[in-house]
Amino acid sequence: xxxxxxxxxxxxxxxxxxxxxxxxxxxxxxxxxxxxxxxxxxxxxxxxxxxxxxxxxxxxxxxxxxxxxxxxxxxxxxxxxxxxxxxxxxxxxxxxxxxxxxxxxxxxxxxxxxxxxxxxxxxxxxxxxxxxxxxxxxxxxxxxxxxxxxxxxxxxxxxxxxxxxxxxxxxxxxxxxxxxxxxxxxxxxxxxxxxxxxxxxxxxxxxxxxxxxxxxxxxxxxxxxxxxxxxxxxxxxxxxxxxxxxxxxxxxxxxxxxxxxxxxxxxxxxxxxxxxxxxxxxxxxxxxxxxxxxxxxxxxxxxxxxxxxxxxxxxxxxxxxxxxxxxxxxxxxxxxxxxxxxxxxxxxxxxxxxxxxxxxxxxxxxxxxxxxxxx
Amino acid sequence: xxxxxxxxxxxxxxxxxxxxxxxxxxxxxxxxxxxxxxxxxxxxxxxxxxxxxxxxxxxxxxxxxxxxxxxxxxxxxxxxxxxxxxxxxxxxxxxxxxxxxxxxxxxxxxxxxxxxxxxxxxxxxxxxxxxxxxxxxxxxxxxxxxxxxxxxxxxxxxxxxxxxxxxxxxxxxxxxxxxxxxxxxxxxxxxxxxxxxxxxxxxxxxxxxxxxxxxxxxxxxxxxxxxxxxxxxxxxxxxxxxxxxxxxxxxxxxxxxxxxxxxxxxxxxxxxxxxxxxxxxxxxxxxxxxxxxxxxxxxxxxxxxxxxxxxxxxxxxxxxxxxxxxxxxxxxxxxxxxxxxxxxxxxxxxxxxxxxxxxxxx
Numbered sequence: 001x002x003x004x005x006x007x008x009x010x011x012x013x014x015x016x017x018x019x020x021x022x023x024x025x026x027x028x029x030x031x032x033x034x035x036x037x038x039x040x041x042x043x044x045x046x047x048x049x050x051x052x053x054x055x056x057x058x059x060x061x062x063x064x065x066x067x068x069x070x071x072x073x074x075x076x077x078x079x080x081x082x083x084x085x086x087x088x089x090x091x092x093x094x095x096x097x098x099x100x101x102x103x104x105x106x107x108x109x110x111x112x113x114x115x116x117x118x119x120x121x122x123x124x125x126x127x128x129x130x131x132x133x134x135x136x137x138x139x140x141x142x143x144x145x146x147x148x149x150x151x152x153x154x155x156x157x158x159x160x161x162x163x164x165x166x167x168x169x170x171x172x173x174x175x176x177x178x179x180x181x182x183x184x185x186x187x188x189x190x191x192x193x194x195x196x197x198x199x200x201x202x203x204x205x206x207x208x209x210x211x212x213x214x215x216x217x218x219x220x221x222x223x224x225x226x227x228x229x230x231x232x233x234x235x236x237x238x239x240x241x242x243x244x245x246x247x248x249x250x251x252x253x254x255x256x257x258x259x260x261x262x263x264x265x266x267x268x269x270x271x272x273x274x275x276x277x278x279x280x281x282x283x284x285x286x287x288x289x290x291x292x293x294x295x296x297x298x299x300x301x302x303x304x305x306x307x308x309x310x311x312x313x314x315x316x317x318x319x320x321x322x323x324x325x326x327x328x329x330x331x332x333x334x335x336x337x338x339x340x341x342x343x344x345x346x347x348x349x350x351x352x353x354x355x356x357x358x359x360x361x362x363x364x365x366x367x368x369x370x371x372x373x374x375x
Numbered sequence: 376x377x378x379x380x381x382x383x384x385x386x387x388x389x390x391x392x393x394x395x396x397x398x399x400x401x402x403x404x405x406x407x408x409x410x411x412x413x414x415x416x417x418x419x420x421x422x423x424x425x426x427x428x429x430x431x432x433x434x435x436x437x438x439x440x441x442x443x444x445x446x447x448x449x450x451x452x453x454x455x456x457x458x459x460x461x462x463x464x465x466x467x468x469x470x471x472x473x474x475x476x477x478x479x480x481x482x483x484x485x486x487x488x489x490x491x492x493x494x495x496x497x498x499x500x501x502x503x504x505x506x507x508x509x510x511x512x513x514x515x516x517x518x519x520x521x522x523x524x525x526x527x528x529x530x531x532x533x534x535x536x537x538x539x540x541x542x543x544x545x546x547x548x549x550x551x552x553x554x555x556x557x558x559x560x561x562x563x564x565x566x567x568x569x570x571x572x573x574x575x576x577x578x579x580x581x582x583x584x585x586x587x588x589x590x591x592x593x594x595x596x597x598x599x600x601x602x603x604x605x606x607x608x609x610x611x612x613x614x615x616x617x618x619x620x621x622x623x624x625x626x627x628x629x630x631x632x633x634x635x636x637x638x639x640x641x642x643x644x645x646x647x648x649x650x651x652x653x654x655x656x657x658x659x660x661x662x663x664x665x666x667x668x669x670x671x672x673x674x675x676x677x678x679x680x681x682x683x684x685x686x687x688x689x690x691x692x693x694x695x696x697x698x699x700x701x702x703x704x705x706x707x708x709x710x711x712x713x714x715x716x717x718x719x720x721x722x723x724x725x726x727x728x729x730x731x732x733x734x735x736x737x
Contacts, residue, residue, distance in 0.1 A: 017561040024565065031592045038591045109408050110401055112415040125717035126710040127672035129679075130686060134710065137702035314577035321679060328579050341587045348580055356575035 035342075050340050051076070057333055059325045061241055072334055076344075079330030080351055086326060087313040087355075090251045094312065097252060098259025105264055116260070123257035129318050131254055136246035136322040146233055155226045157234060163245050164227035167238040243324040247316075255312050262308060266301035267293060299367075306363035313355050327351060429707075444699050452701040453708045456692040460708065463528010463688035469520065473531040476508045480534050488723065490731060505539065524602040528683030530712065532602070536674040536684065540609035541617070541667060547610075548617030553647065555618070556625055566618070573615040578676050581608045586680040605677045613670050620662045624655030657731055664724035668717045675713070685709055 039046060051073035059066045064081040066074065104116040123131075140160055143150065149159035155166035227237030240248075270293050278288035317328035325333075331348045335341045403409045432447025436454065443449035453460070462473045483504055487497055512531065515521035554566030573581065585608035586601065593599070599607070628651055636646040656663070678687040686709050693705040 013559055017559055020561050020565065034594050035591050038595065041595065104411075107408075107411055108401070109411040109415065110398070112411045115415050115418060121718070122714070125668070125672075125714045125721070127675040127686075127713055129675050130706055130710045130713065133686075133690075134703060134706035137706055141700055141703060317577040317579040318676070320579070328577070328583075331583070335587065342591070345580070345583050345588060348583070349576055352577055352580060353572070353575045 044339060046340075046342065048343055050338050050343070053338075055334070055337070057337055059330065060323070061244065062325065072338060075330055075334060076327070076347055079325060079327040082324070083313075083316050083326040083328075083351075084355075086247065086251070086316045086319065086324070089248065090255055090312055090316070091309055093248070093252045094255035094259055097256035099263060101256060101260035102263040102267070105260070106267065120257045120260060123254050124261070128250065128254050128315055129321050132246060132250040132318055132322050135250045136242065139242035139246045146229065149229070149234075155237070157227055157229075160242070161233060161239075162242045163240040164234045165238040165240070166227065167225040167236075241324075243319075243322050246322050247319050247324045250322075251312070251315065255308070255315070258308050259305065262301055262304045263297075265304075266297040269300050270296050302363065302367045306360060306367070309363070310356055310359055313359065314352065441699075443701070448707075449698065449701045449704050452698045453704055455698075456695070456705075459529075459692040460685065460689045460705065461529045463532065463683040464526050464691070465528055466520070466522060466526065469514075469522060472511050472514070472519070472522075473527075473529065476511055476531045477534065479504060479508055480531075480538060490727065490734075501542065505535075505542070508535065524600050527602065529688040530685050532683065533671075533674050533685045536606060536609055536677065537667075537671045539606055540613045540674075541670055543606075544610045544613035544617055547614040548621055549652065551614060551618035552621040552625055555622055570615045570618055573611060574619070578608070578612055578673055579679060581612055582676060582680050584608065601680070602682055605680055605682050609670070609674065609677070612673065613666070616666050616669070617663070620659050620666055621655060623662065624657075624659035625651065627658045628654045660728055660731060661724055664720055664727070668720050671716055671720070672713060675709075685712060 052071050054069055055072045055075040056068055057075075058068050059075065059078055062078045062082055063085045064078045066078045070078075101116045101119065105113045105120075107113065139162070143159050146157075146159045146161045149157040149161075149164070151157055157164040225236050225238075227234040227239070229235075274292050274296065275288060278292045283291070316326055319326045320329040320332060323329070327348055331344045334344045338344075401408065402412045428446075429448050432445065434443050434445065434447055434449050434451045437443070437451040443452060458467065458470065462470050465473055483501060487493070487501070510516070511519075512527055512535075513522060513524070551566045551570055554562035555570065557563050557566075582605060585604045589599065589604050589607070632650055632654065633646060636650050641650070674684055675686045677684050678690065681687070683691065689705040689709045690702075693700065693702045
């Protein structure tokens, strides 16, 4: 009887699973017990009430307004804001550059494709953090002090203080242009939805032109806000700090190399027969690319592109090596200041997990839309 | 989308040899290619000042740090500090030990290049030689002075972290991959949860957990030094990424293989070890080596928690006030070292893929 039980697969499976579960529960209980003893022994306070205490440390730059009198909680939010901003900008710029590099490799020009190939190999085989530190070292040592700033283009100044650019002054007109753009997007989506087809480009262009024309009629043409050297530093214009500039250059160049490989791989995976069939049907090269190759390549490209975007979001944490205050750096500072290590790290992990989950959900939804429908 | 209609024999299908287009035509054949060529030339021209800085204006050899203040690259500094960058703050009179470790790792890697030698014996030799390397670095016996891990640094730390995290992570990765594919709910949920949790986190976060939280999670008196904690973080990270790669390989193995083994009465673990895993891993050699490259690059992140790997040692070396802040040169040198390691792995991967493919066809 016992012998049959011992050799029964079902009983064995049950025993194995119970043992695994019990072992895990014991491990977790052990860790929690240790932690509680350690915390009590070291007199560390736990709990999240520190979030409402004033932070009293500066954050050098942020998308959201921050003052050192603000709370720890707000400091975390500001860090998250910077992380999201840097991630979104990197993903956008790196996708554009990656697409351009993939094109450069596939255009059949040997010089250009060799150049693009060398770029991709170089970027992919060196750690991102080394590249970021390199750009940061370059930004802080290779350029002159602000008074002798390099001025390669009118209004553009390169110095140790970073990059100063002319800024478009968006007052009044910005609202109009944004409203026009939103209307354009709505119209285009509506047209797609109800008429079945239709490009996004034309309605958007028309909406933008209408917005600009409206703003010109009202007499508030967009004006340029030029940076001016006042004393030892610049005033006005758009200022990119060396930290931000190094971070963006490093992240975009690194990510674009990976994205270009993903795009190239997707396009090369489409069999030559598809091109030939398209040509046999009398389609032009552009038409084949747009209606035959790209829709099929997208299906191959989307999954690896999703994980690339996700790793880009995670890669932004390397900004703490160059001192740009994204979430990782804020968490490090908060731990030093408040000693609330467990809570701070939990917040960081929770934020990244929720970003990862939401990006994958979105990309899965998009993937389901472009996926092959088998009938 | 492959069709199953009958093909004419392959030889008849090969296209006629392509007429070689002359290079001039490729570069300037029509307006578009001429434009692209000009674009490429423009890019190259824009890079020339960097070349100027790196080669023509560079100071290659000097004893005098002030000679480096002319504006060119200061390779003399890299030459002067190479020992510090490569070995960190390891006691200088003991530098032969880390050097020997680097040599041993290289020798072991060279010895395991050919897939013919792979097997349990090679694994055992790897384990023994890694233990020997750690002992050699640490010392404290046979008259070797004791060098605590806080003084280890540079290239040996980078290489040891990469090899150990991948090596220790691999068995865990296999277990996780098998668990994820298991029909039983408990191992499947545990594996999926662990894999997705760690994959959703940045390595910096995992390193924070290991370096700051781990001492809190373990009982009083269980002290793991900083290097050990970072190794633990890297190992967990390597394990989940390897697990996903191996899972891909397991999915590619025909179900009939396992069923046939079962029908022959081969026990479960023997089926896995002798039948499923060899086929699964053979299928995922390129992504496996890719993961190896990623992990080599990832070791550079340990600098953030204060471990003196090659990058950390380079940063410390560049802080010497005698030299004019040669950070750019340091990072270029460190980047070059990483580049050489990674490119070697990827060339090997290509060769290996070819060899394995040839063998399975013959």
